[in-house]
Every structure is written in C-alpha cells, then in structure tokens.
Amino acid sequence: MKIVNGERAGIPGSEQTVLGWLRKATGPYRLDGIAISGCFVPDQRGNQAEADLVLITPRLCAAIEVKGIRQAVSGTLLCPANGRWTMPGVCDEPVHVRGGDLNPLEQARACTLNLKNLAVKSGITDTFVPGLVLVLPQHRQNVNLGPKSLPRGMDVRIGSMKEFRAWFRANERRKSPWTAQQALALIRELHFDSEITLADLVAEGFESHEPFAVPSGSASQPDSARTEAAEPRPVPLGRTTLPAYTTRAATTSAVRRTARASRPTPPVVPPRSTAPARKPARRVAPKVFGAAVALALLTGGWWVFGQGADRADPRETTTTGEITQSITDAPAPTPTAGAEQPPAAPPAPSPTRNCYPFNC
Template sequence: MLLLINNPSSLSPAEERLAEWITWSPAQPGVALLNIQVPDRGSSRQLDALIWSPQRCVAVEVKGFRTRQDGALVVPPNGPWLMDDGRTADIYGNDDTHDPTSQVRDSTMAAKHWVEKATGLRSLIHGLVLVMLLPDQDVPSLDAPQRPPKTDIIIEDFDVFRYYFHRISHEEPAWTSTRIARVVDSLGLAHLYGGHPDALAAALGETTGPNRTSIRHELVPLHRLSRRTLAGNGRAQGLDPPVEHAVPLGRVQAGTAAELIAEQRLHRHGLVQCGHHQLDRLAGRRCSPGLRAHLARVVVQPVHHLSE
C-alpha cells in the first residue's frame, strides 16, 4: 500500500499509528492519503485519511483516547460514545455536540461529493472509525448495534485493519490508478506521488504496462513481522504482545495448542458466519478441512463491527 501524507508534522499520535500500520503492509494493494482538506459546501473539511483498495474507497476517522478507560465501548444511535459503566468515552471529538459516528458520516459525504466532482463518476464511499488505545488500555468489546450504512468501527487491531481490506480482495476492482490520480491531483497533492501515474498503478497491482510491477494480494507472513509489529497487533505499542496476539492465523496448525490462540483471536475479531473462502483468507492460506471446521466452531458475536 502506497502511503501519501500531506503535512506529516501535523499528524496526531493516533494518525501516526495509522501511518505506521500502512508501512507494515507494503504487499497489500492500495493507496492511503492522509491528513487532507476536502472542499465542502463553500468551505473545507479535514479528513484523517482516504484509503483506496482496488475494490473500495474509505473515508477514515482516526480517534484516540485522552485518558485511560477500560471496558466495553458503547456506540448509541445518537449522541456521544460511552463506556459500559455509563461514562462518556474520553475520545477526542466525542462530547455532547460531536461524536465519531456523525463525524465519519459527514466526512464520508464530503468525500463522496468531491470524488464525484473530480472524477465525473458516481462513487460509493465507505466510512471507517479507527479507535486507537493508550498503553495497557483494555477495551475488549464493542457494542454498536446501529450504525450508518456502509460504516465500520475497529478498535485498535492491526490484523483486523488488514483483514478489513483483504476480505474484499476477491471482488471485481472498482478503482483504477487513473481515477485515484484525478482525486489526488484535484486536491493539489500530485507532488506526493511525484506526478508519476505508474507509482499509483504499481501500488494497486495493475499490470497494464510492461514496466509495471504486480503486487500480490496477500497477508504479511509471520517471518516478515518484526517484534515491534507484533506488539502493535494488540492494545498498545512497545509492549510484549499477549500470547493470543503473537501467532498470526496463517501459522495455525490444526490439532495443536495454536488452535486456542486462533480461538482467542477470533473471539476478539468477532467474525460471524464466515464461509469457507472467508476462513481461508482469514488464515492466510487454504485451510485443511479439520482446521476450517475448528475455526468455524469458535466464531462468536462481533467485537469489531464490519459491514459487507
């Protein structure tokens, strides 16, 4: 994934974490444009990120906690987000007049209007709220039964963030490098990719030209993940990862203790009613029938809420 950052010095710590995650997935096809202003109704609106995969364009709101609060995060249909003890979640941009749900909805609409104006094509823009945690903070679950359509919420988890895009990689591409270039150029940011369309084409895995490099749609295997990366998979960076975070599912073997790790991770990821192909993609390889049956047994209620 190609990372393009406008004015890097103004990124928040949570946004810096997102930028770092993107650099950990160089083989995942896509383009991530961070920290931009999008024209909106005679003014402009700040977007934390626009991320394209070949199949989807996503407007991302990155939110971080100001103070440590443990417990489940509750997202009501209206108003500020709460912790399960009834306190208002101490998240930036979350109070009686603002909340992450309304912010991502407004950002998605602003992005949609500008993208359609820049490209001359009708566009579907998804919304994503990415909640980053403080060191040692424990938010084990998310209660968000009612969300705007095409809007997802992920509590800090690098693996779920990768899976958010990887799970749709089998779908027909909807975005090309030419179409994305029109959006980036319309914002005056062509210099971020050097004005070279092949840079965007390579990031998307397009192979229409003789000098373009294909990028495989794959998850990063265990041997390419640093200790720092593994620590980042959990709740806070710089800490030794808990055991359930230490082994990506691509290395799970049926009939071993690693099945317990897979079970813990699936409980945390909250992937429900996965089909065979989804389980295969989650594991990062083709599952054996025995492992697939085990993974299917341990899928439970959602922790992270991902739309179709």
C-alpha cells in the same frame, strides 16, 4: 501502500500508530494503494472536512477517523449512531470529538459524502465510499464494543492491525476497479497530484489504459513491463515469458514446472500379483512305469542267466520245487602189481546250487 503527507509535524500518536502499521506491512500482509494522511476534503459549498486517512485503491475509496481513548481504562465502549459515546469510568467524552459533532461518526460520514461528490465530479461512476472509526485503547487496556446500530457504509472497530486488515479486505469489493487515470483525477481534486504520479498508481496495482511517460531516475519508477506503453517485443522461440514483476522465486518455480511438464511420461507397469505361484504337478505315472520296466528287465536278465548255466552243466537237472543231481562215473582201473601208483585225485567239488529268481 504508498503514504502521502505522513511526515508532517503535529500528527497525533494514534494516527502515527496506524501509519506505522501500513509502513511495516509486507509480503502477504501488504495493502496496495494510496494513503493520504491529514487530508482536507472540500464539500460543494467550499467547506473543508478533515479526514485522518483517505485510502484510495483500485477497489476501495474510504475515509478513516483514528481516535484514541483519553484515559487508561478498560471496559465496554458504547457507540450509538445518534448519541454521545460513553464508557464506564470516564466522565467526559471517551474519545476526541470535533466541535459541533455529536460523535466521531459524524465527522467520518461528512468526509465520505465529500469524497463521493468529488469522485462524481471527476467522471467516476462507481463512487461508493465507506467510512471507519478506528478506536485505539491505551497500552495494556482491554476495550470491547457494545451493540452497534450504524448507518450503511459506516463501521467502528477496536484498533489493531488484524482488525484494520479484516475491515479493509471486507470492503475492498468494488466490481469495476478504478483505473490509474480515474484515481489521479480524484487525487487532483484533493490537490495532492504534485506528490503522486501515474507511475506511482500503476506500481500500487492500478491499471492504466493509456501510455504515459516515466521520469528517469524517479524513486517510484516501477518495472518497465508495467509502466511503459511500448510496443511488444518479439518472443524468442523455445522460451517461456513471465511478467516483469514476477519475483525470482516465482520465476524459478515456473521453470521447474516447465521442466517437469517436459519430462516423458513413464510407461505404466501393471501391478504384480501377490498370489503365490502354483508349483507344477508331479508326474507320478511316468516314474511308476519306468520302475516297472526296470524291474521286468532285471527279472528277465536273471532268468536268461539261469538258463545258460543249466545248459552248460548236463549233470544238473531241475524239477519243480527241487534239484536232482546225477553223476555217471567210469569204473576205476585195476592197479598193476609193482607199478607206481599215481597220486590220488582230489575230491570233486560239490556242485554249485544256482538260485533262480523266486525258486531259492
């Protein structure tokens, strides 16, 4: 958030604390817009009402009063809309009150009405302006708020950056955001147009529908893509254009997403079945048949061998259940006296008994 008039002398400590919050808020906690410190808002009769802070954003215009508790006390602050504020342990006013006012709500309400009238004068139609009284306790003091019954558009919060940001987000809800030209017209009525330019407003999130020149070398000069109303440049083929205000990290993320989108989609592979594969059934019949054929061939071979042996030796005859052997020998010759006798023949070997299948 751009802070204007925040370096002047004599700023109270409570206001300096809030200005420090706005300066240090960065990243997602940063609040866009313009904050004018110590702003006098004139009314229709020429009277001036001083606002500690005037916030101007595309969706919010508000007047803020920052009040510090005078004494180092803890307790509950009672803040009625139509009465004086009180706090246990404090005899006088717990916070500073402008002369002639009943409580700080009256000063904040006067600033909101004056801002609304100036917005109407500037030609702005949506001119709702809320007000806030931000109360800051002293160091290490715990202060709570009592029951609140406040006018519409007015609120009281105990000071912390978290509470201030929550109020800011809850009230930044204008349906038709202000343009940079509308905001500059209101700032001109507040006599701060010499310190805020159209380029400053565009850099803080305002939209500009009209071309404007940006002074060269300006410290508040935003990116050229957001400020210059130049003609659009031709986009080279095959490139992805990104806004000029995109950060390097966002650009890298966009390029990575484009690369992932250009990758070919892998083919869908059907899931494998987890059921165990069936083993092929054993074919028993062919094996049994082969064994029977082999046994028959072996039996037939033995039978043929037995038949051949029977024909080769006619002295052997075979009957059922037994074997009869008949041998016919010729009568031995009578030896002659005085002749040399031949050596006796060796005894004939006993006939071999053949074993046929199933007859042994």
